[in-house]
Amino acid sequence: MTRAEFISAIQKSQCGNKQAFGRIYDEYFGKLYITALDIVKKEDMAYDVASEVMLKLLEFKRDVTQILDHNGYMFAMVRNEAKDLIKKRKHEISVDEIIYGETYPMSEMLWVEDIFRVLTDDERELFILHIVWDMTLKDAANSLGITYKMVKERFKTVKTKIKSIYK
Numbered sequence: 001m002t003r004a005e006f007i008s009a010i011q012k013s014q015c016g017n018k019q020a021f022g023r024i025y026d027e028y029f030g031k032l033y034i035t036a037l038d039i040v041k042k043e044d045m046a047y048d049v050a051s052e053v054m055l056k057l058l059e060f061k062r063d064v065t066q067i068l069d070h071n072g073y074m075f076a077m078v079r080n081e082a083k084d085l086i087k088k089r090k091h092e093i094s095v096d097e098i099i100y101g102e103t104y105p106m107s108e109m110l111w112v113e114d115i116f117r118v119l120t121d122d123e124r125e126l127f128i129l130h131i132v133w134d135m136t137l138k139d140a141a142n143s144l145g146i147t148y149k150m151v152k153e154r155f156k157t158v159k160t161k162i163k164s165i166y167k
Contacts (some may be wrong), residue, residue, distance in 0.1 A: 006070040010060060015119045021058055026152045029054060031132045032078045034112050038124050039082035045089070056081075071133050118161045126154050 001009075001023070012020035029050055036049035056077065081133045116124055124143075129140040141151040 002020050003068075003070050007064050007067070010057070014056065014060065014064075022137070024070040025054060026055060028074060032074065035075065035078045035128050036082045038116065039111060040086060045085060046082075049078060049085055052081050052085075063080055075129075078135065091109045109162075113164055114165055118156060118165060120148055123154060123158050123161070126151060127158055130155060 006024070009020040009024050013024070032050035032053050033046050037043065037046035040049060041045050051075065057074075070151045114128065119127060125144065126140055129143060130137060135143065137151050137155060140146055141148045145150065
C-alpha cells in the first residue's frame with residue numbers, strides 16, 4: 001500500500017468507512033503480528049499487540065498527512081506496543097498460563113515460527129524489515145546502523161537458511 005493509499009484509507013476510516021479500514025487491516029495485520037511475535041515470543045501476546053495497534057489506527061483522530069513514512073510509523077507503533085506489553089506482563093500471571101501452560105499455535109503462522117527458529121536475532125530483525133515490511137536493503141542497513149554490504153551478506157544467509165527449511 002502506498003503512502004497516498006494509506007492516507008486515503010485512514011481519512012475515509014475517520015469518516016466512518018469500514019471498508020477503507022478493512023483494506024488497512026488486510027494489508028498490515030499480518031506484518032504487525034509477525035513483528036510483535038519476534039519481540040514478545042508468544043502467539044497470543046503478538047495477536048494482542050497487533051490488535052491494539054489496529055485499534056489505535058481505527059481511533060486515529062490527528063492529521064494523517066503528517067505521517068511521512070506510514071510503514072515506519074506502524075513499525076514503530078507495533079514495537080512500542082510490544083515492549084509496553086512485556087513491561088506490563090512482567091508483573092502479571094494469566095489464568096491461561098496457570099491452567100494450560102503454553103498456548104496453542106496459530107496454524108496460519110507456523111511458517112514464521114519455522115523461520116524464526118533457524119534465524120539469529122540479527123537475521124530475524126533483517127527478515128522483518130526487508131521481507132515483512134518491504135523495506136529496501138539500503139533502508140534496512142540504515143535502520144539497523146550497519147553497512148549495506150553487511151546487510152547483503154546477512155540477507156544471503158537468511159535466504160540460505162530459509163531454503164534449507166523448505167527443500
